[in-house]
Amino acid sequence: MPNYDHRVHAGNAGDVWKHFLLLEVADYLFIPDSSLAYAETHVGRPKYALSTPGDWESGIGKCWPILPFLKNFCYFNIMAEFNPGGLRRYPGSACLVLQAAQRRRSKLQAEVWDIDDEVAEAWRGYSQVAFHLGDGFLGVRSLLDHSPPGLLLIDPPYLDSADMTLAEKLLCRAKDEGWVVLWWCMMGSNTVPQGSFEKYSLKFAQAGLDGGHWDGAVVALAGSDDDLKERLERRICEFVDLTGTAESF
Numbered sequence: 032m033p034n035y036d037h038r039v040h041a042g043n044a045g046d047v048w049k050h051f052l053l054l055e056v057a058d059y060l061f062i063p064d065s066s067l068a069y070a071e072t073h074v075g076r077p078k079y080a081l082s083t084p085g086d087w088e089s090g091i092g093k094c095w096p097i098l099p100f101l102k103n104f105c106y107f108n109i110m111a112e113f114n115p116g117g118l119r120r121y122p123g124s125a126c127l128v129l130q131a132a133q134r135r136r137s138k139l140q141a142e143v144w145d146i147d148d149e150v151a152e153a154w155r156g157y158s159q160v161a162f163h164l165g166d167g168f169l170g171v172r173s174l175l176d177h178s179p180p181g182l183l184l185i186d187p188p189y190l191d192s193a194d195m196t197l198a199e200k201l202l203c204r205a206k207d208e209g210w211v212v213l214w215w216c217m218m219g220s221n222t223v224p225q226g227s228f229e230k231y232s233l234k235f236a237q238a239g240l241d242g243g244h245w246d247g248a249v250v251a252l253a254g255s256d257d258d259l260k261e262r263l264e265r266r267i268c269e270f271v272d273l274t275g276t277a278e279s280f
């Protein structure tokens with residue numbers, strides 16, 4: 032089966048939604064001077080070079096002109112710091128979480144999986160992250176047996192028809208073990224998975240983004256407390272208000 036290469040898609044509208052939520056959740060969970068376990072099933076590269084044309088133009092590129100108004104959000108603040116001379120690089124999910132942890136003086140015990148040899152090579156030298164070459168569903172399932180609970184991102188590429196079922200099973204299992212879980216459901220804003228977890232959907236146009244043939248996306252959240260849900264809802268409203276009215280700035 033051909034593998035999925037995120038390089039051409041990095042920074043797309045879906046990444047903006049996924050990473051915005053991921054960092055809002057991570058920022059809530061970090062406690063200064065303490066440690067948080069972080070796991071990812073399908074991590075991709077630590078960072079990506081953005082070239083033109085690219086999917087990022089209709090994603091993070093659309094937010095860039097109003098960046099000064101978005102710096103109150105952890106994700107956009109890190110994006111600004113990562114690109115002092117203009118938008119040229121995009122950090123992957125795990126690097127974004129690492130950066131967010133450093134800002135809160137929180138230590139991250141990160142364990143991440145990917146099946147791509149080149150992705151493995153790209154992670155060489157990142158001593159703060161334990162990279163595992165192999166299947167992320169199997170890897171995280173065994174991690175749950177011995178790790179303290181923390182934050183888990185499930186982000187499969189859906190090239191395999193089993194990904195949806197495997198992802199949902201892993202989410203339920205991790206939630207039962209006390210983890211807070213984010214699951215990128217991808218399937219467009221109208222295909223919402225059933226299940227007893229929160230679902231955060233965005234029609235990309237609402238936030239001034241363009242997802243090409245995807246009109247939007249859904250991210251599921253499980254294992255969250257009420258304070259986190261309330262905070263997320265408030266932050267999402269602020270985000271959509273600012274990005275959806277970008278033309279008026």
Ligand SMILES: C[S@@+](CC[C@H](N)C(=O)[O-])C[C@H]1O[C@@H](n2cnc3c(N)ncnc32)[C@H](O)[C@@H]1O
Nearest residue numbers: 037073074075123124144145146147166167186
């Ligand atoms: C969407 S990308 C990851 C993006 C990343 N999580 C982010 O948000 O920046 C999906 C990655 O899954 C990897 N992959 C595909 N099948 C996998 C599997 N069975 N287990 C782990 N990784 C896999 C691909 O090599 C690819 O790098």
